[in-house]
Amino acid sequence: MKTMLNADSMHRLAKMALDSGEVDTPEDAIERFSQYRLRLHLGGGWANTLAGQACFVTALNAAARAFLGGVEVTGEVDETLRLPLFMDRDVVSVIEELGGNVVAAKDVSVPTLVIGASMPEPRPAFCVHLSWNHWCCAISPDATGFQRHDDNSLAGMAAAALGVNEAFMYVRGDAPDAGHRDVSLSLWNPLGATDWHELENRGPSLRYLPKELWLIGLGNLGQAYAWGLGMLPYPYGELPHVVLQDFDAATESNLSTCMMLSPNDLGRLKVRVVANRLEAAGFTTTLVERQFGPHHRLMNGEPTTALFGVDNVTARRDLDSAGFALAVEAGLGSGYRDFRNIRTHTFPGPRSPLDIWPADSASQPAVKLNNTYQRLADERDDLCGMTVLASRAVATPFVGALAAALVLSEVIRPLHGGGIHATLDVQMKQLRHRAGSHATVYRGLPTPWVARNAASPNPGASR
Numbered sequence: 030m031k032t033m034l035n036a037d038s039m040h041r042l043a044k045m046a047l048d049s050g051e052v053d054t055p056e057d058a059i060e061r062f063s064q065y066r067l068r069l070h071l072g073g074g075w076a077n078t079l080a081g082q083a084c085f086v087t088a089l090n091a092a093a094r095a096f097l098g099g100v101e102v103t104g105e106v107d108e109t110l111r112l113p114l115f116m117d118r119d120v121v122s123v124i125e126e127l128g129g130n131v132v133a134a135k136d137v138s139v140p141t142l143v144i145g146a147s148m149p150e151p152r153p154a155f156c157v158h159l160s161w162n163h164w165c166c167a168i169s170p171d172a173t174g175f176q177r178h179d180d181n182s183l184a185g186m187a188a189a190a191l192g193v194n195e196a197f198m199y200v201r202g203d204a205p206d207a208g209h210r211d212v213s214l215s216l217w218n219p220l221g222a223t224d225w226h227e228l229e230n231r232g233p234s235l236r237y238l239p240k241e242l243w244l245i246g247l248g249n250l251g252q253a254y255a256w257g258l259g260m261l262p263y264p265y266g267e268l269p270h271v272v273l274q275d276f277d278a279a280t281e282s283n284l285s286t287c288m289m290l291s292p293n294d295l296g297r298l299k300v301r302v303v304a305n306r307l308e309a310a311g312f313t314t315t316l317v318e319r320q321f322g323p324h325h326r327l328m329n330g331e332p333t334t335a336l337f338g339v340d341n342v343t344a345r346r347d348l349d350s351a352g353f354a355l356a357v358e359a360g361l362g363s364g365y366r367d368f369r370n371i372r373t374h375t376f377p378g379p380r381s382p383l384d385i386w387p388a389d390s391a392s393q394p395a396v397k398l399n400n401t402y403q404r405l406a407d408e409r410d411d412l413c414g415m416t417v418l419a420s421r422a423v424a425t426p427f428v429g430a431l432a433a434a435l436v437l438s439e440v441i442r443p444l445h446g447g448g449i450h451a452t453l454d455v456q457m458k459q460l461r462h463r464a465g466s467h468a469t470v471y472r473g474l475p476t477p478w479v480a481r482n483a484a485s486p487n488p489g490a491s492r
Contacts, residue, residue: 043285087430103133243336273304274317
């Protein structure tokens with residue numbers, strides 16, 4: 030029998046089980062991933078900062094798209110959110126919207142991420158605490174690292190990404206020490222692997238936010254960028270203007286990778302879905318429903334800072350001639366072994382896009398089918414369909430969320446006197462193995478900014 034699961038419907042993370050050859054069919058991959066469950070426990074104080082709130086909704090959103098056996102939420106759910114994307118929403122309704130379930134019972138067999146104060150005993154075998162401090166984030170098997178200092182939403186978002194990744198490695202058996210180690214990162218100094226928590230790497234209080242941006246590509250990365258903007262502490266009535274550029278319609282497989290999509294959005298253009306979500310929160314948008322290419326030129330009055338999320342070498346080369354004053358792009362690994370890898374580039378830099386991606390790098394190698402895909406192609410008489418499915422990348426939003434936090438930090442950091450990194454390489458499986466260019470002073474046209482509402486610990490509370 031031919032499968033109903035094809036390149037446009039196959040879950041892009043469960044696909045890794047086919048790519049590795051550990052299952053025989055797409056249906057078997059979905060069945061295996063349907064056994065993966067996760068709990069988020071909301072401890073005391075979790076909602077006191079926007080960083081904590083951003084940590085929670087990001088972890089829930091990303092986990093619900095990766096743990097197909099379900100995500101349950103326990104603890105203090107009687108709270109109201111103050112994030113721009115969820116302003117004045119009660120937590121229970123947001124849990125339902127993002128695919129979680131509120132439960133009272135605590136099954137100790139379910140891997141658990143704790144946000145806020147420590148959960149009561151008995152603790153599950155996998156129990157990891159998510160924390161943040163200024164521009165820093167960390168996950169740890171003990172609760173001593175929980176902090177409420179400063180209120181940088183990007184740190185909360187990054188902590189969520191690290192926590193969901195750690196839990197996923199645990200259920201998959203990808204790392205023997207998953208859940209038994211500290212994992213940490215400073216968004217102020219991403220290269221500070223050992224001294225990430227030192228005062229100079231915590232960064233200043235978050236005070237200035239981009240007033241306008243251009244988002245190119247609205248798949249996994251582009252929607253994570255938009256999600257990250259919706260976490261930031263913009264004052265009420267001063268949310269940014271965003272130019273959104275994409276031409277693709279949402280397919281079922283996109284539900285497993287894109288943080289702004291729901292099943293009701295299938296068949297709609299991604300650019301319009303994201304615009305509707307942002308506009309409902311108070312953003313203003315301009316839509317560009319065409320490919321980014323060699324004829325793209327900025328016009329007067331358009332945003333000069335761009336976040337690039339297109340996985341296409343030809344389009345990346347065209348960043349050189351578009352006229353952006355500042356552009357940050359990210360690329361993700363695509364195979365079942367390297368899908369957690371993140372590489373960012375910031376322009377202008379020591380090398381141009383044309384130097385980084387020469388013309389011959391745009392050619393796509395022929396897809397080679399492993400034994401599993403070849404057998405499926407023969408059994409189902411569908412060589413074309415299985416070849417297209419095999420060519421699709423393994424992808425998941427918890428990787429996109431961390432990439433988005435890194436990319437947005439490249440834009441926001443210079444607004445606070447920090448530098449930019451021409452390149453960054455991050456491996457989420459072993460985060461201490463990261464490399465990149467040392468920070469340099471950005472001397473180009475500054476990104477227009479607005480000041481956050483510093484009068485309130487929860488900006489927007491005066492609404």
